[in-house]
Amino acid sequence: MMAHGTMKAKAKTTAPSRIPQTTTQTATQWLIQPTLPPTNNNPDLRPFFSHMSASITQTFSQRRPWFELIDRSTFSRPDTFKEAVARVRKNLTYFRVNYTAIIVLVAAFSLLSHPFILFFLACLLWAWLFLYVFRTPDQPVNMFDRTFTDRETLGILIILTILIIFLTELGALMISSVVVGFGITCVHGAFRVPQEVFVDDQEPMNIGILSYITATAASGVVAATPTLQRV
Incomplete structure (x- = not known):
């Protein structure tokens, strides 16, 4: 009897054993933890090219009809140099998009006639785009085990840009192409008689090809790359 009472007393005083909850809590936390989408460090180039294409299309849509440039009835020799300068200023304002297209075509024809220089220019543009412009700062460049x-x-x-420009005569070719294209537009503007309707349609002249390309590219880069500040 005494042994039976002692066993009952021990059974009452003994606390029930606890099951360890570490595995259960870890599994529960893993199940309820939200899954984050994988980060993609590769830049999406589609916004850049889409913005550039839209900008070029919008600018080219403001061109004047091409037949106005070659209308023979509107050509005459200027009497004085002052009159020629006045014609050039008015025609540059009115036909600025057409003249810009002519300069770009002259530069493109010059590059196509020099495939060696065109190859180096394409490699240089590729290096700038993929090694600096579209590369995020948290992605280091690993080359030659460094x-x-x-x-x-x-x-x-x-x-590398300076070396390619001077060693391959790329700079001289581009400058000569722009000078030739601008000379063609100035000769055309000097002999093209501007009509009075041009005066009411004048806008601030903006024929800078490099400034237009730079603004378009910068806007596209802002839209395509994340907003991370470079050191």
Whole structure:
């Protein structure tokens, strides 16, 4: 009897054993933890090219009819140099998009006639786009068993650009193409008689090809790359 009472007392005083909850809590946390989408460090180039295409299309839509440039009834020799300058200024304002297209065509024809220089220009543009413009700062450049920082990459690209421009005569070719194209537009503008309707349709002249391309590319880069500040 006493042994039976002692066993009952021990049974009452003994606390029930607890099951460890570590595995259960870990499994529960893993199940309820939200799954984040994988980060994609590769830049999407579609916004850049889409914005550039839309900008070029919008600008080219403001061109004047091409038959107005070649209308023989509107050509005459200017009497004085002052009159020729006045004609050029008015025609540059009115036909600025058409003249810009002519200069671009002259530059493109010059590049196509020099495939060696065109190849180096394409390689240079590729290096700038994929090694600096579209590359996020958290992606280092690994080449030749070495990691290059953002500043080093920019410095190498600048030096490479200068070498290609001067060693391959790319700079001289582009400058000569722009000068020839601008000369063609000035000769046309000097002999083209501007009509009075041009005066009411004048706008601030903006025929800078490089400024237009730079603004378009910068806007496209802002739309295509994440807003991360470079060191």
